[in-house]
Amino acid sequence: MKILGISAFYHDAAAAIVGDDEIIAAAQEERFTRKRHDPQFPANAIRFCLDYAGCAAGDLDAVVFYDKPFLKFERLLETYCAFAPKGLPSFLQSMPVWLSEKLFLKRRIRKELSGMGVTDWGRTQLLFTEHHLSHAASAYFPSPFDKAAILTIDGVGEWATATIAKGQGGSIEVLKELHFPHSVGLLYSAFTYYCGFRVNSGEYKLMGLAPYGNAGSPVYKRCLEVIRTRLADVCEDGSIFMDQRYFDYATGLRMVPDRKWEKLFGIARRLPESPIQKAHCDLALAIQTVTEDIVMKMAVEAKRLTGCNRLCMAGGVALNAVANGKIHGAGLYEDIFIQPAAGDAGGALGAALAASHIHFGRTRATGRITDRQKGSLLGAAFSDEEIAGQLASFGADLRRYEEDAFLREVALLLAGGSIIGWFQGRMEFGPRALGSRSILADARNPDMQKKLNLSIKYREGFRPFAPAVLEEDAGDYFELEGPSPYMLLVKPVREDRRRPLPEGYEEMEPMEKLYYQRSDIPCVTHVDYSARVQTVGRQNNERFWLLLQQFKDITGYSLLINTSFNVRGEPIVHDPRDAYQCFMHTQMDYLAIGNYLLDRRRQPVLSRSETIKYIERD
Numbered sequence: 001m002k003i004l005g006i007s008a009f010y011h012d013a014a015a016a017i018v019g020d021d022e023i024i025a026a027a028q029e030e031r032f033t034r035k036r037h038d039p040q041f042p043a044n045a046i047r048f049c050l051d052y053a054g055c056a057a058g059d060l061d062a063v064v065f066y067d068k069p070f071l072k073f074e075r076l077l078e079t080y081c082a083f084a085p086k087g088l089p090s091f092l093q094s095m096p097v098w099l100s101e102k103l104f105l106k107r108r109i110r111k112e113l114s115g116m117g118v119t120d121w122g123r124t125q126l127l128f129t130e131h132h133l134s135h136a137a138s139a140y141f142p143s144p145f146d147k148a149a150i151l152t153i154d155g156v157g158e159w160a161t162a163t164i165a166k167g168q169g170g171s172i173e174v175l176k177e178l179h180f181p182h183s184v185g186l187l188y189s190a191f192t193y194y195c196g197f198r199v200n201s202g203e204y205k206l207m208g209l210a211p212y213g214n215a216g217s218p219v220y221k222r223c224l225e226v227i228r229t230r231l232a233d234v235c236e237d238g239s240i241f242m243d244q245r246y247f248d249y250a251t252g253l254r255m256v257p258d259r260k261w262e263k264l265f266g267i268a269r270r271l272p273e274s275p276i277q278k279a280h281c282d283l284a285l286a287i288q289t290v291t292e293d294i295v296m297k298m299a300v301e302a303k304r305l306t307g308c309n310r311l312c313m314a315g316g317v318a319l320n321a322v323a324n325g326k327i328h329g330a331g332l333y334e335d336i337f338i339q340p341a342a343g344d345a346g347g348a349l350g351a352a353l354a355a356s357h358i359h360f361g362r363t364r365a366t367g368r369i370t371d372r373q374k375g376s377l378l379g380a381a382f383s384d385e386e387i388a389g390q391l392a393s394f395g396a397d398l399r400r401y402e403e404d405a406f407l408r409e410v411a412l413l414l415a416g417g418s419i420i421g422w423f424q425g426r427m428e429f430g431p432r433a434l435g436s437r438s439i440l441a442d443a444r445n446p447d448m449q450k451k452l453n454l455s456i457k458y459r460e461g462f463r464p465f466a467p468a469v470l471e472e473d474a475g476d477y478f479e480l481e482g483p484s485p486y487m488l489l490v491k492p493v494r495e496d497r498r499r500p501l502p503e504g505y506e507e508m509e510p511m512e513k514l515y516y517q518r519s520d521i522p523c524v525t526h527v528d529y530s531a532r533v534q535t536v537g538r539q540n541n542e543r544f545w546l547l548l549q550q551f552k553d554i555t556g557y558s559l560l561i562n563t564s565f566n567v568r569g570e571p572i573v574h575d576p577r578d579a580y581q582c583f584m585h586t587q588m589d590y591l592a593i594g595n596y597l598l599d600r601r602r603q604p605v606l607s608r609s610e611t612i613k614y615i616e617r618d
């Protein structure tokens with residue numbers, strides 16, 4: 001049995017294909033089109049999934065869309081009616097799109113798939129799942145658990161903005177829902193907007209900014225009080241009631257009324273790209289604190305309702321690794337599985353899995369030691385022959401090594417201070433680079449964070465980098481028990497590795513705090529002594545594990561900086577051409593691609609047309 005899952009038309013369009021109890025392939029459309037968060041119908045991702053599965057489109061048993069557009073349209077109409085006459089401009093802007101495209105998704109999907117070879121829609125079923133069921137299925141079915149509580153939290157699906165469910169065997173039972181317009185995800189996104197970042201993509205920047213706030217400052221305390229008393233009433237079960245007088249997302253064209261918020265907080269909205277002030281850091285810390293409190297309450301309620309000792313999480317808010325780390329460290333659950341593609345892209349995978357197990361009743365294998373997500377390495381891979389073929393058009397200077405010599409040379413270069421683009425094996429599914437499409441560097445080098453942010457990633461200097469560490473050595477560096485394979489848990493750096501902060505540190509300007517050396521692994525130690533940890537196990541990514549072993553043999557340290565192979569505003573690289581162009585347009589020193597090692601100094605200068613094409617694509 002082959003089932004294709006699709007998510008599209010809002011943000012992060014993706015496709016996934018499953019067969020029986022196996023996840024075969026999954027990919028986001030943005031990787032192919034090079035349009036970040038591309039929402040369009042994922043034709044390229046679908047073709048890849050079909051090709052990888054060796055499945056003709058006409059042989060599909062089902063095609064499943066990740067939410068129900070008619071329910072979403074119902075919510076839209078009811079919301080506009082409830083707030084009328086407010087929201088007329090938004091209504092007039094959204095209705096043409098809905099009436100011409102989104103209401104007729106069944107016709108659109110059939111047309112697209114028919115063009116790929118589906119001719120018998122009696123044989124190939126077209127199904128629709130509810131949005132949060134897709135999220136729940138994406139977390140529970142790939143997990144190693146026979147029974148688990150499931151917590152999904154995001155902006156909004158059809159009506160639900162958060163759900164608590166119980167997964168057991170091949171079934172998922174939804175037990176409790178929080179409904180629009182009350183939403184933890186939209187609350188957090190409102191602050192993302194107000195702090196000058198883009199909604200639906202800048203939330204992780206807000207999370208990274210929060211530790212620069214000062215929990216002892218009057219500004220932070222005032223912000224915390226305003227959120228809790230004026231914006232959102234938080235109940236003991238984690239449900240919230242948001243005062244819609246202070247939000248515009250339900251019917252407006254922006255998240256919040258700027259003037260009302262400026263009056264509430266005494267802080268002007270930060271404009272994108274403008275300098276970050278202490279007040280914005282305190283504001284970020286306040287909403288992060290509230291969010292952690294809400295998510296923890298929901299996790300407690302999920303355990304109360306389900307009686308389960310294991311937890312699965314998905315939805316965009318499940319990418320908040322700081323909140324996840326607090327749940328993990330509370331000892332509330334014996335084990336936690338978080339879907340690495342927790343946002344809308346993962347809905348494609350969840351839709352396919354929900355159809356397989358719930359609709360078709362396919363048996364779910366039990367008792368597995370590791371999860372079924374395969375390290376989330378579910379995308380395309382390229383042979384050395386394909387790599388050489390794609391790079392030939394650039395006239396690239398390629399040097400091929402045998403495996404052991406290749407890994408040793410890369411580890412020696414990293415130990416010597418080089419920055420290396422690492423392109424190996426199958427591409428990751430989800431927003432994190434996990435050691436297949438990564439940029440690697442030495443976490444011990446005190447200058448590396450600044451160099452990476454300013455000369456490689458071209459991004460905001462305050463943003464932290466994550467460590468990739470051998471799974472068996474993680475406890476030597478971090479206060480972490482158990483694995484964290486998907487970089488979705490923030491944990492403290494061990495105290496014996498920390499360095500004391502200077503007097504007056506809390507009163508420093510945000511950028512003054514940034515480059516103070518806080519530990520012996522300074523580039524992955526955030527300003528609050530934390531790190532977003534990825535543990536690397538041999539079973540999921542052997543070549544990356546072997547590289548870390550080589551680096552350990554040379555330096556005594558079994559961890560590296562691991563950041564995504566892209567520059568700001570660009571999706572993670574997909575194929576060798578993307579990798580080479582990104583490599584050549586940054587200050588990376590080497591590109592390790594397949595068994596080839598490319599020295600930037602030996603490469604020809606890219607043609608003007610290739611450079612223009614690359615810049616225009618961004």
